[in-house]
Amino acid sequence: MPGRPSPRPSGRGNPRRASGSTFPPAWKCGPADARWPSTAPRIASATTAARSTATKSCSVYFRTLDDYRKLRALSGARVAVIGGGFIGSEISASLAQNGKRVTMIFPEEGVCARAFPPDLTRFVTDYYRGKGVEVLAGESLAGIEGGTVRTKSGRTVAADAVVAGIGIVPSVELATLAGLAVSDGIEVAESLRTSDPDIFAAGDVARFHNPALGKKIRVEHEDNANTMGAEAGRSMAGAKVSYQHLPFFYSDLFDLGYEAVGELDARHRTTADWKTPFREGIVYYLQNDLVRGVLLWGIFGRVDDRRGARAGRPAAHPTALSVLREGEAPQSGGATAVRPQETWRCAACGHEIASDRDRIPLEGQPTRAFVNPAGIEYVILGFREASGCVAAGGRSAYWSWFAGFSWRLALCGGCGAHLGWSFESDADRFYGLVVGRLSAPSA
16 A cells, blocks of 8 residues: 555465555465566656656556556647657557547667568658658657657657557566566566465566576566466366467558567567568568468468467467467468579579579479468479579478478578578478579560
């Protein structure tokens, strides 16, 4: 209670007494969704100054229902959004769609630059500008004075409201008082028990080991909160729980949208399979030639088998989650008409890939169309050799298009673009290269 000291919480000990009140022991309890907005000192001091000097502006850390209501009630039309990541991008799009004049301010080079590959970041940033959002990339907040936001470079932005969408830090104070193991959140076992077996944790605050990624993670998204909370309840009720769920997340950005699973880290190497560039396709995030994250851009309902079954597909249909468990990016490509050429080159950089003399039929056909796990159809050519390619990653039989053959990624030896696959058996090997990623030499 405000103004009164809190008792030291206990999961197993004797009743505690504080300010004359007796508290019974808590035999089963579970903190969930305990987090505070990330408040860098500069932003905290700036918003404090705004509250004390402004009469017509407000500052909002967009995290609670009250924050939402405050924005809905805003009479002014000008909103400055601090941050260009998941929160900043989503709230900026929503505000713009509700008639607000939005200015985004963030230090990265583009919208969601920490998560998206550079070409997709450039597209999304330009898309926002095309929707009327002023994007001040590469800028940092210096201060807020009344209804004016000032950046470090000296730019000023008039704003009736300032929204800080800059992430959170887990609130572990109570857990620390209880003597629980904490790091970047409250440490939990597969059962979702903390270091005290009678105390459980779930949601944004819980840090757990995920076998698909092979490391401990803490996830600040809806799927994790819902799924983990339900599992924590089952565990508290006595069920045997082994939480190994890899949560997915999603966002809607104007009429763009995505679902994703795993690590969306722009520092990873990425390879993209676009059906329509920057409108519909899959981006794979690779580290040490293993898939660490999958971004389904403009593709929905394909994150895991259970959701796919509800969308009307067979539950066994391969999905982003199964790809991530396999650790290999599945095959894909682009379809165009084929004309025999003397030398086939990488369409992206012109690097020589293969001679037409090494062309081979695929199952008796000059080209073959196949479908990748996202349901997108592409066309590939067969080559006995492709000296301009570099085979990458371990061999995988997952979703192989040719019985008895596993495959590896075939990358351009010049620019590293994903051109197709090296199909390998114990006795044979050939290359299947995507037609749309190859071109003839310049005249």
